[in-house]
Amino acid sequence: MLNIFIRRLLLAIPVLLAVASLTFFLIKLAPGGPFDADKAVSPQVLKNLNEAYNLDASEWEQYVDYMSGILRGDFGPSFRFPGRSVSEMIATGLPVTFELAFYAILIALLIGVSSGVLAALKRNTFLDFIPMAIAMIGICVPTFLMGPLLVLIFGINLEILPVSGWGQLPGDKILPSITLGFAYAAYIARLSRGGMLEVLNQDFIRTARAKGLTERNVVIKHAMQGGLIPVVSFLGPAIAGLLAGSFVVETIFQIPGLGRFYVEAAFNRDYTMILGTTIFFSAMIVFFNLLSDLAAMWLNPRSRDAS
Amino acid sequence: MSNSSTLWSDAIYRLTRNKAAMFGAFILLILIASAALAPWIAPYSYSFQNLELGASPPSADHILGTDVLGRDLLSRILYGARISLLVGFVATGVALVIGVSWGIIAGYAGGKVDSIMMRIVDVLYGLPFIIFIILLMVIFGRNLWLLFGAIGAVEWLTMARIVRGQVMGLKNQEFVMAAKAMGVSNFSMFRKHLLPNILGPIAVYATLTIPQVMLLEGFLSFLGLGIQPPMSSWGTLIKDGVESMEEFSWLLIYPGITFTITLFALNFFGDGLRDALDPKTTDN
Numbered sequence: 162m163l164n165i166f167i168r169r170l171l172l173a174i175p176v177l178l179a180v181a182s183l184t185f186f187l188i189k190l191a192p193g194g195p196f197d198a199d200k201a202v203s204p205q206v207l208k209n210l211n212e213a214y215n216l217d218a219s220e221w222e223q224y225v226d227y228m229s230g231i232l233r234g235d236f237g238p239s240f241r242f243p244g245r246s247v248s249e250m251i252a253t254g255l256p257v258t259f260e261l262a263f264y265a266i267l268i269a270l271l272i273g274v275s276s277g278v279l280a281a282l283k284r285n286t287f288l289d290f291i292p293m294a295i296a297m298i299g300i301c302v303p304t305f306l307m308g309p310l311l312v313l314i315f316g317i318n319l320e321i322l323p324v325s326g327w328g329q330l331p332g333d334k335i336l337p338s339i340t341l342g343f344a345y346a347a348y349i350a351r352l353s354r355g356g357m358l359e360v361l362n363q364d365f366i367r368t369a370r371a372k373g374l375t376e377r378n379v380v381i382k383h384a385m386q387g388g389l390i391p392v393v394s395f396l397g398p399a400i401a402g403l404l405a406g407s408f409v410v411e412t413i414f415q416i417p418g419l420g421r422f423y424v425e426a427a428f429n430r431d432y433t434m435i436l437g438t439t440i441f442f443s444a445m446i447v448f449f450n451l452l453s454d455l456a457a458m459w460l461n462p463r464s465r466d467a468s
Numbered sequence: 469m470s471n472s473s474t475l476w477s478d479a480i481y482r483l484t485r486n487k488a489a490m491f492g493a494f495i496l497l498i499l500i501a502s503a504a505l506a507p508w509i510a511p512y513s514y515s516f517q518n519l520e521l522g523a524s525p526p527s528a529d530h531i532l533g534t535d536v537l538g539r540d541l542l543s544r545i546l547y548g549a550r551i552s553l554l555v556g557f558v559a560t561g562v563a564l565v566i567g568v569s570w571g572i573i574a575g576y577a578g579g580k581v582d583s584i585m586m587r588i589v590d591v592l593y594g595l596p597f598i599i600f601i602i603l604l605m606v607i608f609g610r611n612l613w614l615l616f617g618a619i620g621a622v623e624w625l626t627m628a629r630i631v632r633g634q635v636m637g638l639k640n641q642e643f644v645m646a647a648k649a650m651g652v653s654n655f656s657m658f659r660k661h662l663l664p665n666i667l668g669p670i671a672v673y674a675t676l677t678i679p680q681v682m683l684l685e686g687f688l689s690f691l692g693l694g695i696q697p698p699m700s701s702w703g704t705l706i707k708d709g710v711e712s713m714e715e716f717s718w719l720l721i722y723p724g725i726t727f728t729i730t731l732f733a734l735n736f737f738g739d740g741l742r743d744a745l746d747p748k749t750t751d752n
Contacts, residue, residue: 301731305690
């Protein structure tokens with residue numbers, strides 16, 4: 162286990178370095194300088210600006226500078242918001258995005274696992290069909306449609322929940338969390354149903370039943386440990402998806418999180434902000450993938466013993 | 469060949485018996501036909517503006533109503549279908565070409581080549597590709613073909629894995645060895661011997677990739693980073709709908725329904741195809 166962890170962690174370092182370098186040079190390919198879009202500035206001002214942002218150095222120097230900055234956790238200054246550093250903006254946006262993602266994944270796991278396990282246990286009954294039909298809806302209705310529809314129903318027509326914001330009005334965290342979590346609840350429901358069905362047919366479950374365990378114990382102690390492995394492996398990629406979903410959800414609900422900052426940076430061509438957040442997101446996702454793979458491996462006795 | 473034709477005729481038989489899949493196929497055919505025929509069947513041009521009318525609810529003249537600029541919503545949905553479906557099919561095609569070639573080469577070569585190629589896939593799997601697509605769109609401008617290529621370049625990974633697994637299973641079978649012994653070149657081995665035998669899983673996965681690609685396009689267009697006006701896809705229509713949903717909810721609801729139904733149809737058809745080609749997986 163520890164070996165695999167260390168090996169994967171070591172592999173992650175060159176990958177992230179490659180991502181950071183690739184992104185850096187891609188950004189350099191972008192047409193136009195960062196100060197072109199604003200109203201024309203005098204050559205002297207432009208020169209000073211370039212000097213201030215170290216843009217007059219050779220690209221190689223800038224690269225070395227930037228990479229060594231990242232290692233110290235310094236992603237450089239924002240091109241669009243003078244006086245603010247990218248690291249600062251990540252630090253303000255990240256807790257909000259994490260909180261949103263946390264609620265979303267909580268909702269997804271609670272609804273997804275319980276309905277998936279129930280559907281597997283009550284296979285081919287009403288309790289199987291209904292949740293699975295709802296799951297299909299969750300998969301087919303994209304987040305960017307689900308969010309506005311929920312706002313339309315609960316915010317505008319029924320007027321029971323706030324339509325935007327984060328932590329300003331009571332209950333304003335409910336709609337964004339549900340919007341983001343719903344699609345994942347659907348995937349998790351399908352995965353846990355499939356995983357449980359596979360496990361429930363196996364001999365060790367029959368043994369557990371034969372030795373007189375209560376059905377509750379059979380399900381919780383024996384079946385779920387194996388049956389939910391697919392869900393655990395899915396959590397890594399899900400984090401990546403949640404991040405992308407946060408772009409949409411934070412835009413719809415005007416939540417001041419990292420996702421919205423990223424989309425705004427993309428619009429404003431705030432290159433340093435895009436660069437910094439891309440590298441940061443990549444690092445985060447590589448890390449979470451690693452974590453979820455390890456958790457899945459640890460849950461599966463076969464691969465646990467093999468290592 | 470009698471063996472493979474039995475597989476396909478069996479599959480078609482099973483597929484035609486699957487009501488959900490047939491319903492999906494039916495909807496898809498209608499959609500594709502109406503997208504293709506949009507210039508002839510759309511009641512108005514997608515850019516025709518009737519500014520005096522403004523946003524109007526569904527009526528006899530405009531079955532699905534008009535948007536803020538007085539443009540007929542039905543016509544815009546029909547023209548939007550062209551872009552959305554085009555993205556779905558072209559980007560999936562790109563993913564197919566890359567993924568299948570990658571998977572066949574890795575699976576057939578085996579050994580070191582295989583482990584390096586699949587390690588690359590593993591690494592790419594772990595990266596946040598949506599961010600890179602956004603990055604590309606920002607840097608190189610919001611170009612339709614770049615969008616196709618970028619989405620396709622992201623979605624090939626799973627295809628490569630599936631194909632590689634299939635090829636690994638095939639390459640030790642007698643007919644492949646026989647072909648090798650007869651001196652068949654690598655290229656015709658791929659094209660004539662391996663590819664026809666893995667068409668089933670490829671078809672299934674391709675069908676299931678299309679809705680994902682369409683979702684991705686919708687996602688980018690919704691953020692304003694995908695299709696740019698005056699062109700419209702369903703993603704941009706939903707985006708426009710959201711902006712005015714408080715007063716004119718039909719502008720969100722009809723494009724939303726169309727998009728969702730299409731995704732349903734594609735998923736039903738894909739699931740049905742999978743069940744038909746591989747009856748073992750029906751339970752999952």
